[in-house]
Amino acid sequence: MPTKNRLFGAALAALALLPTGAFAQATTLKWAHVYETSEPFHTESLWAAEEIKKRTEGRYEIQVFPASQLGKEADINQGLTLGTVDIIISGSSFAAREYPPIGVTYYPYIFRNPEHLLAYTKSDVFKRLAAGYEEASGHHIAAVTYYGTRHTTANKDIRTCADLQGVKMRVPDVPAYLAMPRACGANTAPIAFAEVYLALQNGTVEAQENPLTTIEAKKFFEVQKYIVLTGHITDHLNTVISQTRWASLSDADKQIFTDVMQEAAARATKIVQEREAALVQTFKDRGLTVTEVDKADFEKTVKEKSPLESYGYVQADYDAIRAIQ
Template identity: 70%
Template sequence: MTRLRSGFSAASVFSAAVFGAAALAAVLASGAASAQTKLKWAHVYEPAEPFHTASVWAAGEIAKRTNGRYQIDVYPSSQLGKESDINQGLTLGTVDMIISGSSFAGKAYPPIGVTYYPYTFRDANHLLAYAKSDVFKDLAKGYNEKTGNHIVAVTYYGVRQATSNKLFKTCAEMKGLKIRVPDAPAYLAMPKACGANITPIAFAEVYLALQNGTVDAQENPLTTIEAKKFFEVQKNIILTGHIVDHLNTIISAKLWNQLSPEDRVIFTEVALEAAARATKEVAAREKELLDVFKQKGLNVVEVDTAEYRDTVMKNITFESFGYRKADWDRIQAIKSDGM
C-alpha cells in the first residue's frame, strides 16, 4: 500500500475525500430542502375582515402543505398601495398575490369586467354559480392570456348598496349627488346613468372624504360599510343593490411560472378553501347588518331597483366599457342553487 509523506495511505485519503464529498452533498441537499421563498400577498381590506383572516389562514396552510418552502406575508389595509397599485404590482414584481375585484382586472382585460355592469347577477348564488361556469373560465383565460396572471379563486364580497347624507329614493334624485366610487370604469355605470357627480377616491381615504363633506355619498356592501365604519359619517343606507360583488385571488405571472405542477395544485386548492371560508362569513354577516344599522339610528331606505336597472340599460352601453353583450347574456342564462 502506498503511503504519503504525512503518513496517510492513498486509500485513506480517497475515502476521506469521498466522505467529505458525501457530507457536502448532504449539507447542500439539506439547504435546498430548507430553502424558503418569501412572498407578498396584498389587499386593501381591514385586518378584521374575512378577506384578511382567510388570507392569513391560506398563507399558513400553504406553508404547511409545502413543508415550509413558502413564507407568505399578508399586507392588509392598502399597506402596499391602493387597489390599482397592487394590480400593477403583479406585473412590476412588487407583490406576488392579491385579492381584488374583476373591475380592476378589467383595466387590463376589459371583457372580464362585465360582471360589474349593474344588475348582472340576481343574487349571491348566481354569482357563485358563475364562478364555476364556462363563462368565468373563458373570461379568466382571456385575462390570463393578456396579463400572464392567474385567477385561482373567487370570493363573494357582498351586494353593493349606497349610503348618503343627502336622502334619495329614485335614480333621478341622484342627479348632482357627489358620490365616491372606486377608480375603475365599471363602478361608474349606475351613478353616471342617474346623473350623479362621480368622484373616485382611494379606498383608504373614503371615511375622511365623507366626514369632511368632500363627497355626500359612497357605495359598498353592508359588511364593508361596517368594517370601514362609514355608518359613523352617513345618515342613510339606500338599498340600490346595484352590483353583486366579488373578489378574485390572483397569482402573478412570475410566481405562477415558477411553481411546480404540484405546488400549483396546492396554491389553488388552498385559495379555493380560503375563498369559501370568507364567502360563508360575509354572507352570514350581511344578513344581520340591516338590523344592526337600524339599531345604530341609520335610516334604511328600500327603492325600486327595477327603475335603476332600466335607467342604466337605457343610458350605458356594454361596449362603452369594453364589455361584450354576449358574455352578459351567457351569465344571465346561468342557473343557480342555494349557497
C-alpha cells in the first residue's frame, strides 16, 4: 500500500475511536434570571450549566444571564414562548399568569415554614399543579428552589397590619404579592426589581418586601432602617425549560437536565437557609431595628379582606397544601 494510503487509513481508524458526535457543534442554550451574581440562584445555575455540559459530553453549552440582562421577570417568562431564552428561574407567581391555580402557593401564610414548602414540592398536589402549568403554557418545571421567607422593610416601625395603612410600598405587580399589603391598606407601586433601591432612596416608595437574603444582596438595608419580620410569603423559584427546548431533548438528556437542575436547586436552597438564619443578627449588628410582628393579626386581615378565591385560587388546593406534613 502506498505511504499516502496507509496514512489515510490510519487517520480513518483514529477517527473511528473518537466519541460519537466529537465533531458536532455544541447546542448553545440561554438561561436567564433577574438575580445578582452574588446570589445562589446565579452561582448554582453556573454550576448546573457546567455539570450539564460535563454529563452530556459537551453537547450543550449553556450561557447564564443574571441580573435582568435579558429582561425583567415578565420579559424572560415571555421569552420562553418567543424562543429568546431556553431556561429561566422565576416564581410561581409568574407561572400563575398562564395557569392561575399554581399561584396559590403565594397566598400569604399558606406555608408554616420552609420545610413545609419543601415537602409540598415533593407532593402529589405539586405534581398536579405543575402538570396544569405545563398543559397551559407548554413549558416544563424541572426544579424548585427555596427563595426565602418574605419580610418587609420600611422607613418607620411596623408592628401591626394597620401600621401599613397609607404606606407607599413597592410590591411586584403580581396578584398574590399584593394580597397582604393591600389588605393592610398600603398604597402599592409595581416598580421594577432593578429600580427598587433608587425608589427607596429618593422616597418614591416608603417600604418594600423581600426575603432577608435579597434585602442583603440588593443593599436595601442602606436605605431602610426598619426590618419587619412579617413572614407573609414562603417564597420559591421554579427552574423552567421552554416547550420547544424540552421537546427537543432525548429522554436521556431530559433525565440529565432534571437531575442536575434539582441538584442545583437543593444546593441553592441550603445556601439560602444558612444565610437567612444569620441575617437577623447581622442586621441588628448594623444598627437596624428588627421587629417581630403578630402574624396572626396579619393572616386574619388577609383572609377577611383578600380572600383567596378573589385571585383565582382554589380552596381545595389551599386545603391540600395546608394538610401536608
